Amino acid sequence: MEPQNNTRVSEFVLLRFSQTQELQKFLFLVSLFVYITTVMGNLLIMVTVTFDSRLHTPMYFLLCNLAVIDPCFSSVTSPKMLVDFLSENKTISYQGCIAQIFFSHLSGGGTVFFLSLMAYDRYIAISRPLHYVTITNTQLCVGLVVAAWLGGFLHSIVQLVLMLPLPFCGPNVLDNFYCDVPQVLRLACTDTSLLEFLMISNSGMLVLIWFILLLISYTIILVTLRFHSGQARRKAASTCTTHIIVVSMIFIPCIYVYSRLFNCFCMDKAVYITYTVMIPMLNPMIYTLRNQEMQLALKRLGRHLVICNEVNFK
Numbered sequence: 477m478e479p480q481n482n483t484r485v486s487e488f489v490l491l492r493f494s495q496t497q498e499l500q501k502f503l504f505l506v507s508l509f510v511y512i513t514t515v516m517g518n519l520l521i522m523v524t525v526t527f528d529s530r531l532h533t534p535m536y537f538l539l540c541n542l543a544v545i546d547p548c549f550s551s552v553t554s555p556k557m558l559v560d561f562l563s564e565n566k567t568i569s570y571q572g573c574i575a576q577i578f579f580s581h582l583s584g585g586g587t588v589f590f591l592s593l594m595a596y597d598r599y600i601a602i603s604r605p606l607h608y609v610t611i612t613n614t615q616l617c618v619g620l621v622v623a624a625w626l627g628g629f630l631h632s633i634v635q636l637v638l639m640l641p642l643p644f645c646g647p648n649v650l651d652n653f654y655c656d657v658p659q660v661l662r663l664a665c666t667d668t669s670l671l672e673f674l675m676i677s678n679s680g681m682l683v684l685i686w687f688i689l690l691l692i693s694y695t696i697i698l699v700t701l702r703f704h705s706g707q708a709r710r711k712a713a714s715t716c717t718t719h720i721i722v723v724s725m726i727f728i729p730c731i732y733v734y735s736r737l738f739n740c741f742c743m744d745k746a747v748y749i750t751y752t753v754m755i756p757m758l759n760p761m762i763y764t765l766r767n768q769e770m771q772l773a774l775k776r777l778g779r780h781l782v783i784c785n786e787v788n789f790k
Contacts, residue, residue: 485648488573488655488663490566493745504561511554517760518543520774528773531763534597534612539763541621542590546756549583552576553654553752560653570644573655577639578632580656580752582681584730586628588686591723593620595693598719602697602712616757634678638671651740652748658738667783672738680735687727694720711768717767725755 493503521543553576560566568576581726601608630763642664648718650659661668694716700707701716727752733744763772 480702484572485644485646486662487567487569487648488660489649490560490568490653491649491651493561493653497508500561504558506567507558507561507753510753511550511558513789514550514554514753514757514760515547517757517764518547521760521770523762524773524777531769531773534617535594537777538590538594538597539616540619541624542594543760545586545590547757549580549587550753551754552580552583555752566656573660574636574639576655577657577660578636580654581632581702582628584628585631587624587726588683588730589624589627590621591726592686592690594719595619595690595697595723596717598712599693600695602700605644610789629786631678633691635744636676638674638678641669642666642668652745654752655750656748659735659740661738662740678724678736680731680733683727683730684735687723687731688722690727691720694723699785714766714768718762721762721766722759725758726751729755 484506493500498684522540525536525540525543556568556572556576597612600611604611612676634751639657642661644663656704657679661672661675665767697716698713701712702714705757729747732747733751
């Protein structure tokens with residue numbers, strides 16, 4: 477790949493959602509509400525799991541870590557998007573753009589690995605219930621969490637290794653509200669066909685294969701539930717169904733974005749909004765509304781806070 481010019485652009489221009497100022501303000505309020513809900517919802521899960529001893533199990537330990545990574549993922553894009561809604565100058569520096577790519581793929585890759593760990597945890601809990609506590613001990617859980625973060629880090633490093641050598645010498649308008657590989661790659665003033673293929677192989681095909689393997693694993697788990705008693709089967713099936721919903725919500729947009737040629741389609745921005753803004757907000761809702769143990773733990777936490785307030789007032 478021979479570059480046409482080695483001059484780098486210093487900043488990228490992010491296209492706005494609408495030219496109407498009133499609509500921009502409305503979108504700002506909606507996005508602010510979604511972002512605050514995302515942070516508070518995931519924070520509530522972290523606090524509940526941390527302070528309720530009945531939730532000190534491997535599954536909720538992994539769920540707590542997922543609640544850490546969700547707002548991190550949303551925070552990569554949402555604050556900048558909120559500022560741009562109220563700003564006329566919707567630009568991002570080259571360094572800021574590269575940082576967004578790194579941290580979005582760090583948290584996104586970490587999310588994929590955490591969901592895989594949660595599938596492994598459910599498989600052990602259902603297929604080998606008598607050995608569950610000994611297999612999923614504290615040392616293993618901590619090691620798996622570190623491995624998940626390391627996996628996300630290595631994935632994001634690969635993106636940077638492929639992106640940093642590219643020259644950007646011409647157009648600098650990104651058709652998105654944040655920097656991601658497909659949009660930035662299209663602006664490089666060199667032939668990126670081979671690089672695009674490597675990116676699709678690194679992100680798209682791996683995500684597609686991973687998604688299929690997770691669906692197969694949950695299918696095996698659901699089949700295994702036939703040999704359990706009625707109440708245990710219903711509880712495990714509800715948990716697995718919740719996991720399948722979350723896995724599908726996260727993986728399907730990723731497959732759409734990264735498993736095809738990096739051409740621009742009209743629904744791309746809607747998919748990015750869903751993936752980076754809406755899903756981190758929906759995850760804690762799904763895990764709490766469909767999980768009876770979490771609902772009971774939230775009630776216990778609420779009663780504890782009420783008692784503490786009454787004692788303080790006295």
